[in-house]
Amino acid sequence: xxxxxSKYQANSRDFxxxxxxxxxxxxxxxxxxxxxxxxxxHISFSYSxxxxxxxxxxxxxxxxxxxxxxxxxxxxxxxxNYFKLYINLLDGSMTDxxxxxxxxxxxxxxxxxxxxxxxxxxxxxxxxxxxxxxNVDSINDLSSLFSFNPxxxxxxxxEQ
Amino acid sequence: xxxxxxxxxxxxxxxxxxHTRKWNWKGLKKHPVLNRNMTLYECTLNSYAEIxxxxxxxxxxxxxxxxxxxxxxxxxxxxxxxxxxxxxxxxNFSVEAGISGRHKAxxxxxRDLSVCSITTPxxxxxxxxxxxxxGKN
Numbered sequence: 001x002x003x004x005x006s007k008y009q010a011n012s013r014d015f016x017x018x019x020x021x022x023x024x025x026x027x028x029x030x031x032x033x034x035x036x037x038x039x040x041x042h043i044s045f046s047y048s049x050x051x052x053x054x055x056x057x058x059x060x061x062x063x064x065x066x067x068x069x070x071x072x073x074x075x076x077x078x079x080x081n082y083f084k085l086y087i088n089l090l091d092g093s094m095t096d097x098x099x100x101x102x103x104x105x106x107x108x109x110x111x112x113x114x115x116x117x118x119x120x121x122x123x124x125x126x127x128x129x130x131x132x133x134x135n136v137d138s139i140n141d142l143s144s145l146f147s148f149n150p151x152x153x154x155x156x157x158x159e160q
Numbered sequence: 161x162x163x164x165x166x167x168x169x170x171x172x173x174x175x176x177x178x179h180t181r182k183w184n185w186k187g188l189k190k191h192p193v194l195n196r197n198m199t200l201y202e203c204t205l206n207s208y209a210e211i212x213x214x215x216x217x218x219x220x221x222x223x224x225x226x227x228x229x230x231x232x233x234x235x236x237x238x239x240x241x242x243x244x245x246x247x248x249x250x251x252n253f254s255v256e257a258g259i260s261g262r263h264k265a266x267x268x269x270x271r272d273l274s275v276c277s278i279t280t281p282x283x284x285x286x287x288x289x290x291x292x293x294x295g296k297n
Binding site for chain 1: 167168186187188189190191192193197200202204240242248249250277279280281282284285286288289292293
């Protein structure tokens, strides 16, 4: 999110004029404060593509991004758990039967589900988030991280 | 017997052979169509996969029969393919010379049910999503 702030003073009041720019939404805000112990008053004017403005000020955008990041961390942990278990199999700490049984019994700890159908909004958000995550180099990485159905991602990539 | 070269094209076979110049083992995933726990490999750079043994008809659900190519000799040739193999263990890839032009390539022979798809590069998806968003606005 881009941000530009200018500060003014008039009639012993401080004015802070800020312009926030996100993808699909621009918010102009004037914050007024007369003294430290009194609450700040904010006046906002915005134009956005869809419900972006309401989503931002209600915290919905933030919550959605946070939930996706939590999902990404959990999916990476599942991958790590599987590779750790595989090392145990290779170094002889567990038998083939124990390996199979562990995965079967605690499937949720080792297997990444790729069931979420991709849509434009979710994939766009996932692509923005993935810029801050290591080793996201392919559609498979994206689908494994955010549980997208890889076929639906491919379909989105071909959509006209 | 079909040679497939477009993004999203998929083959499913009981035994699959092929080669690639670069591959990555991506761990265990639940395949969204077969609903089985399968190991995912990502092959990039001059990738090729071919069905050398067809699936039993009971291995294929309706969606597989409708969307996936499953005849003997059906093959994929592309820059990048993803391969889901019905095994919890890693397969070995062996390096051989003179397969991909003058380059060495890693060959694979999967002897479990495998689903191979041609994948779109991530950079293409990103560009396409931007275009879709611009079109929407």
